[in-house]
Amino acid sequence: xxxxxxxxxxxxxxxxxxxxxxxxxxxxxxxxxxxxxxxxxxxxxxxxxxxxxxxxxxxxxxxxxxxxxxxxxxxxxxxxxxxxxxxxxxxxxxxxxxxxxxxxxxxxxxxxxxxxxxxxxxxxxxxxxxxxxxxxxxxxxxxxxxxxxxxxxxxxxxxxxxxxxxxxxxxxxxxxxxxxxxxxxxxxxxxxxxxxxxxxxxxxxxxxxxxxxxxxxxxxxxxxxxxxxxxxxxxxxxxxxxxxxxxxxxxxxxxxxxxxxxxxxxxxxxxxxxxxxxxxxxxxxxxxxxxxxxxxxxxxxxxxxxxxxxxxxxxxx
Amino acid sequence: xxxxxxxxxxxxxxxxxxxxxxxxxxxxxxxxxxxxxxxxxxxxxxxxxxxxxxxxxxxxxxxxxxxxxxxxxxxxxxxxxxxxxxxxxxxxxxxxxxxxxxxxxxxxxxxxxxxxxxxxxxxxxxxxxxxxxxxxxxxxxxxxxxxxxxxxxxxxxxxxxxxxxxxxxxxxxxxxxxxxxxxxxxxxxxxxxxxxxxxxxxxxxxxxxxxxxxxxxxxxxxxxxxxxxxxxxxxxxxxxxxxxxxxxxxxxxxxxxxxxxxxxxxxxxxxxxxxxxxxxxxxxx
Numbered sequence: 348x349x350x351x352x353x354x355x356x357x358x359x360x361x362x363x364x365x366x367x368x369x370x371x372x373x374x375x376x377x378x379x380x381x382x383x384x385x386x387x388x389x390x391x392x393x394x395x396x397x398x399x400x401x402x403x404x405x406x407x408x409x410x411x412x413x414x415x416x417x418x419x420x421x422x423x424x425x426x427x428x429x430x431x432x433x434x435x436x437x438x439x440x441x442x443x444x445x446x447x448x449x450x451x452x453x454x455x456x457x458x459x460x461x462x463x464x465x466x467x468x469x470x471x472x473x474x475x476x477x478x479x480x481x482x483x484x485x486x487x488x489x490x491x492x493x494x495x496x497x498x499x500x501x502x503x504x505x506x507x508x509x510x511x512x513x514x515x516x517x518x519x520x521x522x523x524x525x526x527x528x529x530x531x532x533x534x535x536x537x538x539x540x541x542x543x544x545x546x547x548x549x550x551x552x553x554x555x556x557x558x559x560x561x562x563x564x565x566x567x568x569x570x571x572x573x574x575x576x577x578x579x580x581x582x583x584x585x586x587x588x589x590x591x592x593x594x595x596x597x598x599x600x601x602x603x604x605x606x607x608x609x610x611x612x613x614x615x616x617x618x619x620x621x622x623x624x625x626x627x628x629x630x631x632x633x634x635x636x637x638x639x640x641x642x643x644x645x646x647x648x649x650x651x652x653x654x655x656x657x658x659x660x661x662x663x664x
Numbered sequence: 665x666x667x668x669x670x671x672x673x674x675x676x677x678x679x680x681x682x683x684x685x686x687x688x689x690x691x692x693x694x695x696x697x698x699x700x701x702x703x704x705x706x707x708x709x710x711x712x713x714x715x716x717x718x719x720x721x722x723x724x725x726x727x728x729x730x731x732x733x734x735x736x737x738x739x740x741x742x743x744x745x746x747x748x749x750x751x752x753x754x755x756x757x758x759x760x761x762x763x764x765x766x767x768x769x770x771x772x773x774x775x776x777x778x779x780x781x782x783x784x785x786x787x788x789x790x791x792x793x794x795x796x797x798x799x800x801x802x803x804x805x806x807x808x809x810x811x812x813x814x815x816x817x818x819x820x821x822x823x824x825x826x827x828x829x830x831x832x833x834x835x836x837x838x839x840x841x842x843x844x845x846x847x848x849x850x851x852x853x854x855x856x857x858x859x860x861x862x863x864x865x866x867x868x869x870x871x872x873x874x875x876x877x878x879x880x881x882x883x884x885x886x887x888x889x890x891x892x893x894x895x896x897x898x899x900x901x902x903x904x905x906x907x908x909x910x911x912x913x914x915x916x917x918x919x920x921x922x923x924x925x926x927x928x929x930x931x932x933x934x935x936x937x938x939x940x941x942x943x944x945x946x947x948x949x
């Protein structure tokens with residue numbers, strides 16, 4: 348592994364008596380999307396705030412792009428971009444004015460700031476709307492403008508705190524495309540998300556964070572492998588569900604979980620198709636006709652369940 | 665824009681990684697300009713900032729003027745407006761100061777301060793840009809009082825130099841109040857709470873003072889407070905400068921009152937700025 352561009356060791360942060368971060372260590376390789384996945388209150392935002400120099404942790408160390416964040420925050424700030432949970436843009440300024448202002452605060456002189464703002468707005472797909480006031484922008488456009496503003500300084504590392512929370516599905520796709528685009532240009536992205544789908548889709552590596560601790564870390568595939576090589580999903584008529592659960596528990600050796608829709612059972616299939624065949628035979632023998640039986644790669648939901656004992660609560664958008 | 669999109673990363677950075685006094689001034693100007701644009705572009709703010717004080721001016725001049733004129737010192741030249749305008753210059757500063765708290769609380773809530781704090785800019789620029797922009801806004805609104813007052817008949821009775829000194833004193837006092845409200849806004853943190861925390865205490869301070877009326881007829885307990893609180897001290901000094909020493913309460917002289925005003929301004933600014941800077945730093949805790 349090449350030298351990590353984000354290097355966090357034993358970071359602890361207490362808000363009064365509440366321990367928000369409980370000894371977090373992680374390394375992020377340059378040029379990847381790294382996902383911090385966890386439910387509300389897990390400590391994701393606190394960790395981002397430490398790395399973006401907004402918060403001094405109670406103890407521990409953090410380096411970003413080779414700079415000690417705690418010892419030299421100004422140098423770190425010149426190398427990072429931050430897009431928080433809100434679009435921190437001014438509604439009464441135009442898109443271009445917002446981006447130019449951030450450019451000046453990165454230290455660019457007038458003409459450089461103007462030129463750079465033009466480039467970034469072009470890259471982010473807002474060039475045509477750049478001279479309209481942000482008050483006329485949609486929520487998705489504001490998020491993109493916020494991202495544009497954090498790109499002005501050509502950050503080596505971008506921190507995106509729940510970049511798609513609260514925006515419509517189309518805007519979410521646009522933000523995802525931007526993230527992919529960013530990484531292709533060589534920026535390392537550290538993003539937090541409550542959405543398993545988002546982490547699965549975007550992140551090269553994922554750390555699952557819960558109660559201020561990283562409970563597991565790896566590529567999406569590695570995390571899934573850790574649960575079981577495959578997951579068996581059995582859908583039955585609602586009346587048969589509980590009988591099937593008892594029956595299948597005897598076969599796979601653990602209580603099947605219920606999928607989010609409430610009409611299917613999920614369980615590890617350690618013998619792959621062997622488990623599937625055994626399950627179908629048992630159901631048939633008990634007179635239960637399954638509506639659907641599938642053997643799947645485990646989802647991140649399964650991973651989350653396995654490592655935290657709970658399915659993450661997704662906040663509705 | 666025809667410029668090709670360049671690599672976001674890899675490019676050798678032209679960005680600063682250190683702040684100096686010169687970059688601090690530039691950053692404060694950038695933030696200050698942004699804050700001023702908000703006043704200019706949101707019409708409701710401009711209306712609130714101008715219509716309300718003008719309304720006070722007209723109402724007080726014509727509703728109270730007739731009843732009060734006979735009781736005023738000869739230095740007012742028989743015109744309540746001459747007495748009222750210096751007071752209203754302080755009144756608009758006091759009522760307008762809450763805007764400093766409101767602006768900072770909104771920036772905190774919207775994540776704008778987080779954005780600023782994640783940039784390699786001078787830490788002082790957020791507060792300097794805010795209080796600096798509010799100084800410009802105050803100069804505009806206080807100036808508007810003078811202009812509208814003059815149109816209705818206000819005339820200073822001394823020299824232009826003394827009038828300008830009074831104007832400068834009003835601005836310095838307004839600036840000190842901005843720092844008080846900066847400290848309030850950074851502690852209260854939500855715009856809704858700022859509405860009560862910043863605006864309500866201003867009412868008794870403005871009315872229990874010499875801003876609208878001489879304090880002589882107030883009950884003793886209130887008069888002791890009114891005569892010694894900063895709004896009265898500064899208002900009296902301004903009247904002394906604009907209307908002549910005869911406008912001061914009996915037994916006071918102009919030099920002492922101006923000195924007392926400047927002392928209040930210095931003390932308020934020093935304490936409030938320290939408090940605001942500490943509150944701003946504490947956001948990082």
